[in-house]
Every structure is written in structure tokens, then in C-alpha cells.
Amino acid sequence: xxxxxxxxxxxxIPSGYKNQxxxxxKPTDGTGDLTxxxxxxxxxxxxxxxxxKVRTNLILQSxxxxxxxxxxxxxxxxxxxxxxxxxNGWLLTRTGTSGYLAQSLVQSTLGVVSVYAKANxxxxxxxxxxxxxxxxxxxxxxxxxxGxxxxxxTSTITSVGxxxxxxxxxxxxxxxxxxxxxxxxxxxxxxxxxxxxIQAAQWELGDIAxxxxxxxxxxxxxxxxxxxxxLDYLNSTCPKLLLEPQxxxxxxxSEQLNNATWDNTLYPVTVTANQxxxxxxxxxxxxxxxxxxxxxxxxxxxxxxxxxxxxTASVFFKKGGARYVVLADGGDSPWHIVTADLDxxxxxxxxxxxxxxxxxGxxxxxxxxxxxxxxxxxxxVFVGASNTASAVSLPSFNDVTLTTFxxxxxxxxxxYATSYIPTLSASVTxxxxxxxxxxxxxxxxxxxxxxxxxxxxxxxxxxxxxIALSDGTDANTIKFVFGSVVGGVKAEGKVSSVxxxxxTKTTSDFVSNKKIALAYKANDFVFYYNGEQVGVxxxxxxxxMSAFAFSAGSSVFLAxxxxxxxxxxKTRLTNAQLAELTA
Numbered sequence: 001x002x003x004x005x006x007x008x009x010x011x012x013i014p015s016g017y018k019n020q021x022x023x024x025x026k027p028t029d030g031t032g033d034l035t036x037x038x039x040x041x042x043x044x045x046x047x048x049x050x051x052x053k054v055r056t057n058l059i060l061q062s063x064x065x066x067x068x069x070x071x072x073x074x075x076x077x078x079x080x081x082x083x084x085x086x087x088n089g090w091l092l093t094r095t096g097t098s099g100y101l102a103q104s105l106v107q108s109t110l111g112v113v114s115v116y117a118k119a120n121x122x123x124x125x126x127x128x129x130x131x132x133x134x135x136x137x138x139x140x141x142x143x144x145x146x147g148x149x150x151x152x153x154t155s156t157i158t159s160v161g162x163x164x165x166x167x168x169x170x171x172x173x174x175x176x177x178x179x180x181x182x183x184x185x186x187x188x189x190x191x192x193x194x195x196x197x198i199q200a201a202q203w204e205l206g207d208i209a210x211x212x213x214x215x216x217x218x219x220x221x222x223x224x225x226x227x228x229x230x231l232d233y234l235n236s237t238c239p240k241l242l243l244e245p246q247x248x249x250x251x252x253x254s255e256q257l258n259n260a261t262w263d264n265t266l267y268p269v270t271v272t273a274n275q276x277x278x279x280x281x282x283x284x285x286x287x288x289x290x291x292x293x294x295x296x297x298x299x300x301x302x303x304x305x306x307x308x309x310x311x312t313a314s315v316f317f318k319k320g321g322a323r324y325v326v327l328a329d330g331g332d333s334p335w336h337i338v339t340a341d342l343d344x345x346x347x348x349x350x351x352x353x354x355x356x357x358x359x360x361g362x363x364x365x366x367x368x369x370x371x372x373x374x375x376x377x378x379x380x381v382f383v384g385a386s387n388t389a390s391a392v393s394l395p396s397f398n399d400v401t402l403t404t405f406x407x408x409x410x411x412x413x414x415x416y417a418t419s420y421i422p423t424l425s426a427s428v429t430x431x432x433x434x435x436x437x438x439x440x441x442x443x444x445x446x447x448x449x450x451x452x453x454x455x456x457x458x459x460x461x462x463x464x465x466x467i468a469l470s471d472g473t474d475a476n477t478i479k480f481v482f483g484s485v486v487g488g489v490k491a492e493g494k495v496s497s498v499x500x501x502x503x504t505k506t507t508s509d510f511v512s513n514k515k516i517a518l519a520y521k522a523n524d525f526v527f528y529y530n531g532e533q534v535g536v537x538x539x540x541x542x543x544x545m546s547a548f549a550f551s552a553g554s555s556v557f558l559a560x561x562x563x564x565x566x567x568x569x570k571t572r573l574t575n576a577q578l579a580e581l582t583a
Contacts (some may be wrong), residue, residue, distance in 0.1 A: 002401035002583055004567060009443040010548070011568035014241040017229040022241065022435055033441055034548075035420030036229045040431040042222075043420045044230040044242060049361045050281040051408075053422050054223040054348035057180075057213040058105055059203040061261055064216070065090050065101060073192075074099035074182070082199045083116045083164035091120065093195040095229040096181040100128075100189075104177040105203060109425050110256070113178050114161065114168040116201045117141055122194035124183035127155075129171035137169040138186050147186035152209070164197075168209040173425070178203060205424055207256060208274060208284045222316045224322060229435070232419075232562065235359065240562035241418065243550055244458065246432040249421035251381065256424070257299050257406060259288045267296040267394055268454030278407040279316050279360045285407035287320060288384060295396035298326065303411055303427075305331065305379040313381050314368040314410045314417040316360065317342060320403035322385035325346065326394060327355070327369045335393045336371035339386055348389035356417075358537075358563040364423075366408075368417045415460035432558055444469055444545045445570035448521035452567040452581055456512035457482055466552035467558040469545045469568070475552035476543035478520050481552075482510060482559070490526035491518040493540060495511065500540030503527040513564070515582040531583035533575065557565035 005011050005025070012030040016023035022034040041054035049185030061067040061141040067078040073096025079087035092101055107465045112539040117125045119141035127268045128136040137155035138147030144165055156168045168338055180198060184191040200212050213220050224230050231239035255278075258271040278285035290297035305311065317325045319342040323578065328337035342346050345365060347355040353371040373379070385404040387397040408420050421430050453467055461484070467480030475497040481490040488507040491501040505516075522541055527534040548568065550559040573581065 007198070007571070010566070010568040014239050015233065018485060018579055020227045020228050027443070031439060032440060034435045034437045035473035035523065036433070036435045037144055038227060038431050038433045040429060042230060042430050043115070043422065044223045044224050044232045045234040046392045047233045047239070049233065051279045051360070051420060052223050053083065053280060054221050054225050055210050056221040057215050058107070058219045059103060059201050060203050060215055060217060060219070063088055063199060063331055065198070067491050069101055070102050071519060074104065074306065076101060080197055082188050083118070083162065089118070089199045090199050091195055092182055092198050093232045094181060094191065094193055097192050098181070098189045100179040100181045101193055101306050102177050102179045105175065106508045107205070107538060108173055108176045109205050110173050110207055111203060111205045112168055112169065112170045112207060112209050114166055115180060116164055116199040116430045117167050118164045118197040120195045120197055123183050124185055125167060125185045125196050126181035126189055127167060127169045127181045128181065129169060130177060133167060135171035137167070138165045138183055139165065139188070141165060144363040145208050146372055166209070166458040170207055177303070190382065208282055210282055230433070233576050237565070240436070241302060242562055243433040243435065243558070243560050244418045244430070245558060245560050246429065247414060247418045247421065248427055248429040249423050250427050251301055251409045252423055252426055253301065253435055254409050254421070254423040255284060257288070257383065257409070257508055262299045262301045265301045266300065267298045267382070267384070268293045271299055276318065276405055276501065277362070278553050279362070279364045284440060285318065287403055288356040288555055289403045290400050291396050292400055295398055296394040297397070298382040298394050300330065300380050300382040301409070302331065302378045302380050305376060306375045307373050307376045309413060310370065310372050310415045311379060312368055312370040312412050312414055312417045314366055314408055315383050316364050316366050317344070318363045318365070320385070320405055322387070322402035322404050324386035324389055325404050326382070326384050326386045326391070327366065327367050328377050328382045328394065329369065329371055330382050331378045331396070332371070332374055334480045337391065337393060338367060338369040339391060340365065340367045341389060341420065349391060366417070371416055374526060379411065381409065383409060410513055415461045418458065431557070433552065434555070434558060436547065436551065438547040440548065441546035442546070443570070444548070444568060447542055448572040450517060450519045450569040450571065450573045450578070451478060451480070452515070452517040453480065454511045454513065454515045455561045460508060460510050462510055462518060462560070464557055466557040467550055467559050468548070468552040470547050471543065472547045472553060474557070476545065477499045478518065478543065478545065479514060479552050480518065487524045489516060489529065491534070493520065493525065493543065495541055495543045501525040501537035503535040503537055505534045507527045517573070517578045517582050519572045521579055524572065526575060526578065528578040528582045531579055533579070544575070
């Protein structure tokens with residue numbers, strides 16, 4: 001195989017990337033590197049098997065407390081021994097009654113503030129968010145325990161060693177500022193002196209604190225931010241370039257199943273937030289517990305639906321006390337419902353729907369439910385446990401031990417689930433991924449050549465997705481076309497929009513990994529698929545080409561899938577070489 005790489009003019013094996021760029025292993029001077037676009041955040045599965053979301057620290061100057069921060073009868077002194085072994089800690093000293101350190105930040109979404117703190121003269125510390133909302137928590141830094149926390153809010157204190165603790169406070173959806181206080185005792189900031197050490201403040205949206213992200217003059221985000229290619233490791237030790245179409249998660253609180261938007265009274269359950277580590281690695285998955293008040297049990301959120309449209313709901317489940325779990329749309333008649341067995345990782349029931357189950361490691365499975373709406377009424381997505389492997393609606397039982405963990409609920413318009421789209425208070429759209437390169441006529445064979453791709457498409461109902469060498473338009477192309485529109489995978493070419501050749505591999509299986517190669521030369525075209533020759537065409541000419549794209553001159557033809565490798569040759573490989581390359 002190494003000889004193929006040395007002979008190729010472009011070699012893409014997904015590994016290196018930066019904002020708006022996918023690096024090619026060859027050529028090494030960067031002339032073949034692909035331009036990447038996606039005008040939105042996204043998620044991916046990291047090499048450690050965990051789902052990586054975009055996280056943002058909204059605090060400015062997160063560890064420079066003498067800059068955008070303001071003091072009220074207090075002072076700050078830098079250069080103190082920090083929790084992380086550096087001298088980046090700060091001494092917060094109170095010089096008058098109720099002194100504090102503050103930063104203004106207006107937010108209308110649920111969030112959490114976190115600060116590292118250590119006792120000095122004083123053992124108590126306070127975080128308060130917004131004077132009017134009055135979200136507040138007191139922390140005992142002498143023994144790592146919580147004091148008074150505002151009713152309805154949650155707070156944590158976690159030891160990080162050497163007397164330091166990470167202190168967190170969730171706040172009501174509306175906020176105006178954060179204030180850090182030296183406290184005298186629980187619920188007491190009346191003193192006029194005293195001090196504690198502080199370091200590394202973070203303010204992020206959501207209901208849990210994540211790993212600290214340093215900031216200076218602007219908020220900083222980490223993860224697959226807008227414009228950053230995604231190398232995805234789902235169930236693999238090798239990365240794949242993940243390309244997906246635009247999708248919207250219609251669920252408004254995808255992780256907070258305890259939010260009031262979710263109805264837990266219609267089919268009574270108790271939802272306890274943040275009970276175990278989710279597929280993200282953070283302890284933010286919820287526990288669903290049936291009550292004895294009803295024979296049916298599930299929590300549900302609603303969204304608008306359209307008659308005749310296909311939707312896919314999905315949720316991540318982990319086994320609690322229940323072996324079986326249910327995902328359903330109860331807003332249609334009849335119901336659309338999928339039941340899964342978490343012991344055997346199988347779908348056991350598909351009523352007016354189709355389902356899938358995929359392992360995400362650590363006992364987590366993503367279950368999907370795809371269905372066609374018969375009316376335009378509200379879609380009611382229900383998530384819950386089951387005492388049976390088969391049910392045409394929510395099963396009837398009164399067993400409070402049949403619990404389940406759930407996280408990351410999605411509802412998408414489309415015939416399959418895409419990568420998880422987190423939401424918090426409103427629906428969220430992830431824009432389509434696109435990758436291409438223009439101005440590379442010198443790297444594309446103009447009279448002969450070969451295009452090789454190894455990939456798996458995202459679903460089995462794709463329509464007209466394309467991967468093409470071209471002049472930047474669909475009029476002059478050498479390309480692969482995927483979908484039922486061509487009856488499988490088709491290798492074809494055009495010159496001035498006139499078809500020159502077309503060879504089709506008939507298949508309905510697009511999700512399996514495939515190696516495909518198209519070799520071209522005037523009156524000599526051949527298509528290989530997984531080591532086998534699909535067919536040849538001995539009549540046709542070759543167009544002038546200067547670009548490559550996971551599309552064919554239009555965003556309508558964007559290819560979606562997991563790309564493992566791409567090779568472009570300026571020569572027509574022999575049939576024996578094509579068989580070896582695609583085997």
C-alpha cells in the first residue's frame with residue numbers, strides 16, 4: 001500500500017487540521033490541503049471515546065482579577081501559590097463591610113459559575129450571582145463542606161488538593177453579575193477584614209462546571225467550534241473525517257430532563273439531575289425513576305410536527321434497574337415507539353417506526369426512533385423505562401425499581417440521527433460540513449488519473465450525494481454519486497454537461513465501510529468497489545479539472561459520511577492495482 005501513497009499526487013488520511021483547514025499528508029507544501037467550512041458549533045467523539053461538545057468560558061480575564069474585575073472595599077494581590085502548582089493564585093482581601101470582587105455579565109440562560117478557593121485568614125467563601133436574582137452559596141474552605149445555598153439552586157465544593165477547592169454555583173436563567181466574597185461564617189459577610197485565596201474563575205452555560213478554560217480579553221471556547229473539522233473516533237481507534245448535512249435539534253432542553261419544559265406528570269416519573277457520568281465524561285446524566293402513581297411512566301417534551309415528514313428522535317440510555325428502555329412519539333395516532341434491550345444491545349420492538357441502537361462505551365447506548373408523521377399535531381417525545389421487550393404504547397407497570405439513566409435527547413427532521421446537537425432553552429441548528437480545494441489542476445491528471453476514497457455514508461436513504469473532481473461546476477466532472485437516485489454508487493463523467501460514461505454498483509447498503517476507485521483515460525474508464533471490478537466503459541473523453549470537493553459544484557450535492565482516506569493519482573492505475581487498492 002505504501003507505493004500507492006508515494007505515487008499519489010494527493011493523500012488525505014484524516015489526522016491534522018486547524019480552523020477551516022484539513023491537512024493532506026501529500027503534498028507536504030500545503031498546496032493540496034482542503035478548505036473546510038461549517039458556520040456553527042458541533043460535537044464529535046474524541047480518541048478517548050467521549051463526546052466532545054463546545055464549551056465556553058464567558059468570564060473575561062478569568063485569572064487576572066485586577067483587570068476587568070471591579071472591587072468593592074476589597075483588594076486583590078497576584079503571585080500567590082495556586083492549586084495547580086504555579087504562582088498564579090490571588091489573595092482576595094476584604095477592607096470594609098461586605099467587601100467583594102465582581103464582574104458584570106448579563107445572561108438569560110441557565111448557567112454555572114466556578115472558582116478555585118483556599119482558606120487563609122478566613123475559612124468561609126461566598127459566590128453570588130445577580131443582586132436581583134440573589135443566587136448565592138457559602139463554602140467552608142476548612143473542611144470542604146457547603147453552607148447555605150439559595151433555594152432552587154445547586155452548588156458543589158470539590159477538593160483539588162493542598163487545601164484548594166473548586167466551588168460552583170448554578171444560577172437562575174437571568175443574571176447580571178458574579179460577586180466573590182470573603183465570608184466570616186455561613187450566611188455571614190458582615191466583617192470588615194480577612195482574606196481567602198482564589199484562582200481561575202469560569203462562567204458557562206449549562207448546569208454543571210466543566211474543565212477550566214483560561215480567558216483574557218474575550219470569551220474563549222474549546223471543542224469543535226465553528227469552522228473546525230471534526231475527526232471522529234466513534235467505536236474506532238482511527239479517526240474519520242465526519243461530514244454531515246445541516247440539521248436542527250428541535251428539543252429545547254436536550255440534557256436537562258428535569259427542566260419544567262419536560263413533562264414528568266402525564267406519565268409520572270421523578271427525574272434526578274446529574275447522577276452519573278454521561279457519554280461526555282461529565283456527571284450530567286439524569287436518573288428517571290417511575291412513581292407508583294400511574295401504570296405508565298415517561299418524561300416528555302413537545303415540538304411542532306408536519307404531516308408526511310420523516311423525523312428521527314434519539315437519546316442516550318444507560319442501564320439502571322430496567323433492562324428495557326422506550327423512545328416514542330406519543331403525539332401521533334397511532335404512536336411511534338421503539339423499545340431497546342440494554343443487556344443485549346438490540347432493538348426488540350418497532351411499532352410504526354424503525355429503530356437503531358449504537359454503543360458509545362461505558363454502558364451507554366444511543367437509541368433512535370425514525371417515524372413518518374400522519375398529522376400536523378405536536379410531536380411528543382417520551383423517554384422512559386419498560387418492563388417488557390414489546391409494547392405498542394408506553395408499557396403499564398408500577399415498579400419503582402425500573403430506573404434508567406438518560407442524556408442527550410434529539411429530535412431531527414430527517415430519516416436518521418446525526419451527531420448529537422446539545423440544546424439549552426431553544427432549538428439549535430448545526431450547519432452542514434463542506435470540504436473542497438480549488439486551483440489544483442497540476443495535482444489532477446488532465447488526460448488520465450484515478451480517484452480513490454474509503455468511507456462510510458451516514459445512512460441508507462441518501463439522495464444524490466457526490467464526491468467529485470471538476471472545474472468547480474457540475475458541468476465538467478469525474479465523480480462518484482451515491483443514493484437511490486442512481487440505484488447505488490455510480491462512477492460517472494461529464495464534459496460540458498454531456499455524459500461521457502456511467503458505471504453503477506447496485507446496492508442499498510451505504511453505511512458499511514467501502515473502498516471505491518475510479519480510473520479514467522480517454523475511452524478507458526473503470527470502476528472498482530471493495531476489490532471487485534464493477535464495470536468498464538470504452539467510450540468517452542476526459543474534462544479539464546482544477547478542483548476537488550465532497551460535492552459536485554453545488555451545496556445540494558454535499559456528501560455526508562465518515563471519510564477514512566482519499567487518494568488522487570495523475571495516472572490511470574492498472575486494473576490489478578485498483579483491485580489491490582480497494583481490497
